[in-house]
Amino acid sequence: MEEMNLTNLQRAQVITQALPYIQKYHNKIIVIKYGGNAMISEELKMQVMEDIVLLSLIGVKPVLVHGGGPEISEMLKRVGKESVFVDGLRVTDKETAEIVQMVLAGKINKHLVNLLGEYGGSAIGISGIDGHLIEAEVKDERLGFVGEITNVNVQPILDLLEKDYIPVVSTVGCDNEGNVYNINADTAAAYIAGAMKAERLITMTDIPGILKDVSDPDSLIKCVTIPEAYKLFEDGVISGGMIPKVECCIDAIKKGVHKVTILDGRVPHAILLEMLTDEGAGTMVKAE
Numbered sequence: 001m002e003e004m005n006l007t008n009l010q011r012a013q014v015i016t017q018a019l020p021y022i023q024k025y026h027n028k029i030i031v032i033k034y035g036g037n038a039m040i041s042e043e044l045k046m047q048v049m050e051d052i053v054l055l056s057l058i059g060v061k062p063v064l065v066h067g068g069g070p071e072i073s074e075m076l077k078r079v080g081k082e083s084v085f086v087d088g089l090r091v092t093d094k095e096t097a098e099i100v101q102m103v104l105a106g107k108i109n110k111h112l113v114n115l116l117g118e119y120g121g122s123a124i125g126i127s128g129i130d131g132h133l134i135e136a137e138v139k140d141e142r143l144g145f146v147g148e149i150t151n152v153n154v155q156p157i158l159d160l161l162e163k164d165y166i167p168v169v170s171t172v173g174c175d176n177e178g179n180v181y182n183i184n185a186d187t188a189a190a191y192i193a194g195a196m197k198a199e200r201l202i203t204m205t206d207i208p209g210i211l212k213d214v215s216d217p218d219s220l221i222k223c224v225t226i227p228e229a230y231k232l233f234e235d236g237v238i239s240g241g242m243i244p245k246v247e248c249c250i251d252a253i254k255k256g257v258h259k260v261t262i263l264d265g266r267v268p269h270a271i272l273l274e275m276l277t278d279e280g281a282g283t284m285v286k287a288e
Contacts, residue, residue: 018276026059028199033189035067051271053121067185068108097145104170123166131156136173136181147173147181186248194255204265209283249285
């Protein structure tokens with residue numbers, strides 16, 4: 001990317017253009033779902049962390065919810081376990097559930113907390129097991145310990161926000177018998193954002209957003225209402241892996257989130273572009 005030579009006046013104009021947005025989101029909860037393929041590039045990961053710390057410092061209350069499918073697959077491969085998927089969901093036996101917990105709540109969670117710290121953010125990592133944040137039950141017997149969320153207790157997150165920490169939440173769930181469940185991160189983020197009546201949910205992925213034509217990145221649909229989204233399902237415009245993503249966006253809105261955006265995590269500083277500029281990035285899903 002070319003280095004932009006801005007004059008001091010242009011820099012000042014860029015900053016003042018962000019002012020209405022800073023005022024709009026001051027003290028508001030923004031849930032950012034981050035994971036999977038959007039996490040692969042270290043450089044982009046650093047920029048995401050910078051964006052989150054900056055939002056935190058200007059008075060926004062960001063909550064980072066993460067998954068980590070590729071890293072789980074990598075660890076399973078290392079221990080000689082094959083990843084088996086049914087309908088796009090990982091079959092999770094007892095041993096796999098332990099590895100999921102280890103990778104998500106241990107390795108990835110603490111890595112992200114550490115990165116946020118490097119950029120001057122105060123972050124604390126928790127998992128869905130802490131304070132029974134994500135309660136779950138078996139989703140489908142064929143999948144083993146893949147969880148269907150039964151309840152979310154967001155008080156631990158609210159307590160951290162009140163003390164000006166950035167909560168970093170790994171998406172493992174639990175039940176009263178002490179079982180650990182693998183939880184889909186998009187679903188968990190939608191439930192958590194809904195329970196907190198978050199101002200926004202931003203779900204980061206590795207595509208531009210909803211495309212009219214999947215082979216044409218310029219055919220991005222910038223804004224879609226829930227009725228329009230259902231029509232796009234029917235017409236086959238939203239298909240494959242985008243179906244559950246958009247369904248999670250719709251669920252989040254129905255649970256009380258004001259706006260939801262599917263954001264391209266490959267765009268440098270996509271979160272700041274979406275939150276603090278007129279331009280925005282990705283596809284916004286709204287009630288109507």
